Amino acid sequence: MSNAPVVFWFRQDLRLADNPALVEAARRGPVVPVFVWAPDEDGDWPPGAASRWWLHHSLADLSARLAERGLKLVVRAGSSLDELRAVANETGARTVCWSRRYEPAARQRDEQVARALRRDGVEVVTGNSALLFEPDRIATGDGSPYRVFTPFWRRCLTDAEVPAPLPKPDPTAAEAPVPSLDLGELRLLPEVDWAAGLRATWTPGEAGALARLDAFLGVALDGYAVDRDRPDLAATSRLSPHLHFGEIGPRQVWHAVRKAGTSDEDRDRFLSEAGWREFAHHLLWHFPDTVDQPLRPEFARFPWRDDPAGLRAWRRGRTGYPFVDAAMRQLWRTGWMHNRARMVVASFLVKDLLLPWQAGARWFWDTLVDADLASNTLGWQWTAGCGADAAPYFRVFNPVGQGEKHDPEGAFVARYLPELAALPALVIHQPWNADQAELRQAGVALGVTYPAPVVDHATARRRALTAYRDLREAGDGG
DNA sequence: TGAAATGTTGGGGCG
DNA sequence: ACGCCCCAACATTTC
Numbered sequence: 001m002s003n004a005p006v007v008f009w010f011r012q013d014l015r016l017a018d019n020p021a022l023v024e025a026a027r028r029g030p031v032v033p034v035f036v037w038a039p040d041e042d043g044d045w046p047p048g049a050a051s052r053w054w055l056h057h058s059l060a061d062l063s064a065r066l067a068e069r070g071l072k073l074v075v076r077a078g079s080s081l082d083e084l085r086a087v088a089n090e091t092g093a094r095t096v097c098w099s100r101r102y103e104p105a106a107r108q109r110d111e112q113v114a115r116a117l118r119r120d121g122v123e124v125v126t127g128n129s130a131l132l133f134e135p136d137r138i139a140t141g142d143g144s145p146y147r148v149f150t151p152f153w154r155r156c157l158t159d160a161e162v163p164a165p166l167p168k169p170d171p172t173a174a175e176a177p178v179p180s181l182d183l184g185e186l187r188l189l190p191e192v193d194w195a196a197g198l199r200a201t202w203t204p205g206e207a208g209a210l211a212r213l214d215a216f217l218g219v220a221l222d223g224y225a226v227d228r229d230r231p232d233l234a235a236t237s238r239l240s241p242h243l244h245f246g247e248i249g250p251r252q253v254w255h256a257v258r259k260a261g262t263s264d265e266d267r268d269r270f271l272s273e274a275g276w277r278e279f280a281h282h283l284l285w286h287f288p289d290t291v292d293q294p295l296r297p298e299f300a301r302f303p304w305r306d307d308p309a310g311l312r313a314w315r316r317g318r319t320g321y322p323f324v325d326a327a328m329r330q331l332w333r334t335g336w337m338h339n340r341a342r343m344v345v346a347s348f349l350v351k352d353l354l355l356p357w358q359a360g361a362r363w364f365w366d367t368l369v370d371a372d373l374a375s376n377t378l379g380w381q382w383t384a385g386c387g388a389d390a391a392p393y394f395r396v397f398n399p400v401g402q403g404e405k406h407d408p409e410g411a412f413v414a415r416y417l418p419e420l421a422a423l424p425a426l427v428i429h430q431p432w433n434a435d436q437a438e439l440r441q442a443g444v445a446l447g448v449t450y451p452a453p454v455v456d457h458a459t460a461r462r463r464a465l466t467a468y469r470d471l472r473e474a475g476d477g478g
Numbered sequence: 479t480g481a482a483a484t485g486t487t488g489g490g491g492c493g
Numbered sequence: 494a495c496g497c498c499c500c501a502a503c504a505t506t507t508c
Binding site for chain 1: 507508
């Protein structure tokens with residue numbers, strides 16, 4: 001090991017364990033850990049408000065864990081390249097290491113940074129801490145990208161091994177102190193404190209991520225295959241924000257689950273969700289325009305409606321459909337939404353309200369603590385039917401039926417819509433069909449304490465089917 | 479990882 | 494006993 005320090009550039013890999021680029025850095029010399037706040041470099045997708053809240057706390061945790069080892073996290077803001085160059089000059093570092101990112105703007109930025117540093121004579125070493133497989137490594141027989149999940153995942157499982165996770169390195173600290181901002185100076189936290197629900201729900205940071213994984217393995221993995229669609233239960237891993245910020249890596253999750261001794265069905269079902277995460281990155285890598293353009297070009301002329309009041313009702317959880325509204329309030333309050341509920345609220349926005357999926361993607365981007373460009377893009381295009389392996393155009397979720405099926409006691413609705421909590425389970429998903437005595441007894445006045453439905457689902461469904469069928473027929477004609 | 483419309487079947491009430 | 498109808502339950506088709 002030489003004496004020249006090595007800069008490690010933390011981004012969305014805010015952990016010490018299973019971080020190959022960090023292992024490389026520690027092997028080469030004393031480590032100078034750096035975080036640069038450069039939201040402009042994420043193009044049209046700088047971190048949203050919920051993501052910034054998470055980032056602040058995750059950086060605080062990382063900083064504390066580094067400090068335990070005698071390392072000081074250097075916090076900067078501005079241009080990533082300028083700041084990395086500055087830190088390299090201040091410390092005499094001749095090497096910069098980081099974990100690769102895969103979103104379009106970040107890829108481009110990273111290439112420019114790497115080129116410029118190499119021109120300076122600085123060595124650049126990158127690693128993969130974010131994905132099981134490199135997005136460009138998996139390909140069909142003729143070398144093209146996959147557009148359907150099942151063959152993609154089958155190929156992943158047969159073609160490639162998931163490497164065992166790497167242990168934490170034991171980096172030594174660089175001697176010279178380096179100027180750093182205080183984390184608070186990045187102003188990542190909201191000015192008005194709306195984050196109480198987030199604080200009550202989450203523990204950002206590497207330790208919180210590992211605790212969440214352990215809790216999942218100990219309880220919810222058993223029975224995952226059947227209970228995963230129940231938003232009223234704590235039946236999913238809720239690892240998504242930890243994975244997004246790289247507080248835990250997919251290899252760690254993968255191997256922990258394989259060792260867990262659960263049923264094949266539960267295990268494979270959960271691992272296939274990790275597969276969807278890989279598939280999303282595969283698609284975004286090959287089709288970077290899909291962040292706001294439909295993958296199927298004919299959808300560029302889909303007749304989306306312009307309805308600010310409808311969009312506002314959806315965002316605030318005031319559509320009059322309890323399952324939809326409970327889910328939207330779960331998002332607002334906790335920064336997260338159950339996957340089944342995501343599908344239902346997305347279907348409602350796109351098909352019942354005929355509002356553009358991009359508007360939904362934007363709202364999710366700002367409010368989700370796990371907002372991830374790859375997964376968010378895939379999910380919305382899937383729902384709208386304009387993406388890869390998309391839902392068929394005629395698949396329209398019934399917000400009442402989905403609620404009765406996946407929240408049978410109405411406990412999910414009751415938790416997030418206290419104004420309906422006293423309604424009997426039989427009508428809590430369709431309060432407009434409750435009789436007057438039931439409503440009065442539950443203290444519900446439709447249109448007053450809780451909104452009447454903004455659209456009639458049966459009518460809205462027919463309207464959506466007509467619009468989608470017209471688009472398809474116009475496409476067939478030429 | 480849909481839902482609604484339509485078709486089929488069979489039990490039971492009833493004249 | 495028989496035919497008829499109703500309708501629930503299930504299956505199939507359609508969007």
